[in-house]
Amino acid sequence: MQMSQNKCGDIVTLLVATERIDAASVIAFKDMIRAAAQTAPPRVILDLSMVTFVDSSGLGAIVNAKKALGPDTRLDLCTLSGAVDKVFKLTRMDSVFDIYPGLDQALSGPPAG
Amino acid sequence: MHLSQPKDFLSVRRTLAAIRNDFLYQGHQAAEFLKIEMVLAEALNNIAEHGGPSVQDSPIVIKWHYEQGVFSAILEDKGRPYPAAVIPETGGPRLDVADTDLPEGGFGWHIISQLCDTVHYQRNANRNQLAIGLRT
Numbered sequence: 001m002q003m004s005q006n007k008c009g010d011i012v013t014l015l016v017a018t019e020r021i022d023a024a025s026v027i028a029f030k031d032m033i034r035a036a037a038q039t040a041p042p043r044v045i046l047d048l049s050m051v052t053f054v055d056s057s058g059l060g061a062i063v064n065a066k067k068a069l070g071p072d073t074r075l076d077l078c079t080l081s082g083a084v085d086k087v088f089k090l091t092r093m094d095s096v097f098d099i100y101p102g103l104d105q106a107l108s109g110p111p112a113g
Numbered sequence: 114m115h116l117s118q119p120k121d122f123l124s125v126r127r128t129l130a131a132i133r134n135d136f137l138y139q140g141h142q143a144a145e146f147l148k149i150e151m152v153l154a155e156a157l158n159n160i161a162e163h164g165g166p167s168v169q170d171s172p173i174v175i176k177w178h179y180e181q182g183v184f185s186a187i188l189e190d191k192g193r194p195y196p197a198a199v200i201p202e203t204g205g206p207r208l209d210v211a212d213t214d215l216p217e218g219g220f221g222w223h224i225i226s227q228l229c230d231t232v233h234y235q236r237n238a239n240r241n242q243l244a245i246g247l248r249t
Contacts, residue, residue, distance in 0.1 A: 023122035023158045055154045056224060057122075060217035067213060083147050090227050091220045096208055 001028035005036055008107055012041040016051050021058030029058070033065040041073055045106045049079035054087050063096070078106040125157040132177065141179060145249040148228050149184050155221040156188055156243055164192025167239075185246045194236050195243075 002017040014036055021029055036044065046062070048054075054062070066075045078100040080088060088094045100106035129150055136146050153175075160173055170191075177186035205223035206216035226232055231246035 020126070022126065022154065023162070024126050053150070053154075055151070055158060056218070056220035057158065059220055063215050063217045066215065071212065083151055086147070087151065087224065090224055091205055092208055096215060 001025045001032060003029075003032045003036075007041075010041065011043045011045060011107060012036060012039070013045045013047055013103065013107075015047040015049070019051060020053045021048075021051055021061060022053060022055040023057040026057050026061040029061045030064060030068070033061075033068055037069050037073070040070070043074045043076070044069055045100075045103065046075060046077050047079055047103050047106075048077060048084055049081075049103070051084055052082060054084045056087075056091075059087060059091060059093060063093070066097070076100065076106055078103050122158060122161060125154065125161055128157060128173075128175070129154055132175070136179065139179070145179075145182070148247055148249055149179075152225050152228050152245060152247060153186070155225050156245070159195075159221055160188070160190050160192055160241075163196065164190055164241075167191050167193070179249075182249050183246065184249055186244070188241075188243045188245075190241050191239055192241060195234055195241055 001021075004015045004017055006013045006015070014033075016029075018025065046065070062077075069075050076098045077088075079102050080099060088097075088099065100109060132153065133143075133146055133150065136149070137143065157173065173188055173190040175186060175188050177184065179185075206219040208215065210216075225245065229245045229247045231244070233244040235242050
């Protein structure tokens, strides 16, 4: 599990540089989120452009990330495709997160309210 | 036909990759495998996670067939019986809750039942048998 972190003003972007967020990689994923949470940024964008597969465990880990980042940090997602997009829609998790088509849109589209 | 040793979730990944390879070698498109992989991942993860110790000693046997857009598979394992609520009737875990109460699990069977046209589970002697069918 690899993740690279960047800051754009107040916004932290996390690029998941691994193809699968699944049962085999959720522990590592959670560890990395925990590390990113330490700076308590007001907003985090999880960039899933390199991720091709998220199973139900991975979905749970992304929900866990939202909780781990706490109520003062907003977690948004960007660039979901294929199976990743499908799993969010099937489980209606696309109603829980703000999901942007790309990182540019996520960075320029401030959270509403 | 595929045998899997699901000692852990990495084995599940290897099994999915092997089935995917067979699928592609048969001349089918990767896009057709998308829903198939989602369903098999959930079913195999479930066996790996809940099957108990006997799953470690004997392989999961997966027989699958794909023709004209219809995928069917039977997964047999010698693990513990599946939990009672195998095929959920509701729309999955509830999301209309406070952020701190959002569910982190329980999606697997919902995903399977949403994507499959047929899901049938039975327990024979000491074996679980899960039969699934879906159109890609």
